[in-house]
Amino acid sequence: MDDQRAVEPAQAYAHALRDALAGYTAAGGTQRALADALGISSSVLSRYLQGSAIASPRTLNATRDFLDARNIPWSRKVFEELEVLCWEVHATSRSPALRLIALQEELGQLRRRQQQIEEEVLAHKLREAQVQQEARHGQEWQLQQERHSQLLNGARYTARPPLRCWQNGAAVLIGVSAYEEMPAVPSIANNISSLRDAMIKGLGIPDDNVLIVSNPATNTEVHRAIEKASEVSDPESGALLIYFAGHGWTDRGRLMLGLVGSSRSRQWSALDFNSLRIQIADSQIGRRIVILDSCYSGAALDVLGPDDLASAAAIDGTYVLTAANATTAALAPPEEQFTTFTGHLIRALNEGIPQGPSVINAEALYRYVERAARERGLPLPGRQVGGDGDLVQIMPNRWRRQI
Incomplete structure (x- = not known):
């Protein structure tokens, strides 16, 4: 029976x-x-x-x-x-085999709970370390800002027309702030909103050419936005900017970008950057900038994986800027309006670069973010330059001394 x-x-x-x-x-x-x-x-x-x-x-x-x-x-x-x-x-x-399966499943549940507790403990420790780091470097950062103000006393900004390459170009802003299986990063939504304004009012990109991909659930949503941006950009005189903010990690040399339902244990659930690399490389647009504010961790302060994400993202003929280098963490403190890396970018675009060139190019933007991070004792950004990607101009510098 x-x-x-x-x-x-x-x-x-x-x-x-x-x-x-x-x-x-x-x-x-x-x-x-x-x-x-x-x-x-x-x-x-x-x-x-x-x-x-x-x-x-x-x-x-x-x-x-x-x-x-x-x-x-x-x-x-x-x-x-x-x-x-x-x-x-x-x-x-x-059957002993079937009973063993049941026991293994129970054991797996216990191990997952143990891992969750360990991640919570790690999150608490990282949060404490970040608070201590901010306290140490906050005063120094304030002094540096005061020195900049003194050096640039009397500086005025005269509005100049946007660059033609962006008037004929497009931008795709991809932000994943909500996740089903990984910690949410609410500040990413602020990143996207402020960057959109900077793309339109600062770079001069037409409103319809700034495409927002908020909390994508599938790879197709991202690829279609990039395809549309490439179609509306002038292949000869236009420029293309791709921005991604969200969890990210590397798997066997591949850069994986987390979508809403992604899990690090299921690599196929994430967006493989290799597919974006091919799509961007195949684009006929001659000027291309890729910005990755990519973070992953179960902790409150997200970590941009221990592998070199800048190297993993390199595309010939394109300037790739990443939130951290091969050995440091990209931070997204929960109490701040923006993620740390993107906050520096937004400041440079909205306020200009003190003592910078008359026109900000990709390399000048990287140098500004690197200097700001170094002065605050924060993780340094990474970059990869394909061809003459470092010469891609972004916008007139809003902070220039009038002589």
Whole structure:
């Protein structure tokens, strides 16, 4: 009788699993692609579909994430039925293997809870360290600002027309401030709003050519915005600026950018920068600037991964500016209006660069952000220059002494 009870739920489980994957199969999906994504062999997946083996709840969750990533609809009711049948088979079976799966799942839950507690402790320690660092360098920063004001006493700004390359160009501002599985970064929403104003009022980009991608859930949203920006820019006289702010990390030399539903444990759920690299490199626009304020961590102060994100993002013919170099952290203090890196950028665009060139180019902007970070004892930015990307002009300097 026990064996009979175990067989019936197993067959019902297999039938429900096939129903759950019906949309994927109808869209031309293959068992091999699904098996590879789940980290199992095709033969094991076939056993799941035949009812001769039962997947763990973790595999069911991974399957659901796999379908979400490909925008394939699935039934919540079917997956709930699968979970019930999964545990029913485990409960009615005397198979040591199935009981082991259940125990492993419980152990996995305990480990995830332990990891969450460790991340909370780390967040608290990093928050304390940041407060102490800000206290040490705050007074020094104020003195430096006063010295700048004294040196530039009498300086006045005479408005000058924007550069033609941006009047004929476009910008794409991508900001991910809300996440389902990673900490939110509310200041990123402020970044996007202020940068939009700077793009229009400072650089002179037409309003319709400044494209905002707020909290994208899919790669397609980002790629389409960049495609549209490339189409509205003049390929000969125009310029293109791409900005991204959100969680980021590297995986086997690839730069991964977090979307709303991304998780570091599921690399396929993130936006692989290689795909953006190819799209930007294929653009006919001759002047291109890419700015990455990319951070990742479970802590309150986000960390721009330990690998060299600037190197990972290099594109020939383009100037790439990143929030940190290979060994330091990119900060997003929760009490500040902007993320630290973007705050420096906004200040340079809105107020100008003291003692800077008459026209700010990409390299001058980098030098300003680097100097501001160094004076405050904060992480230094990184950069990569492709071709003559460092000469790309951005806007007239708003802070110039009149002689």
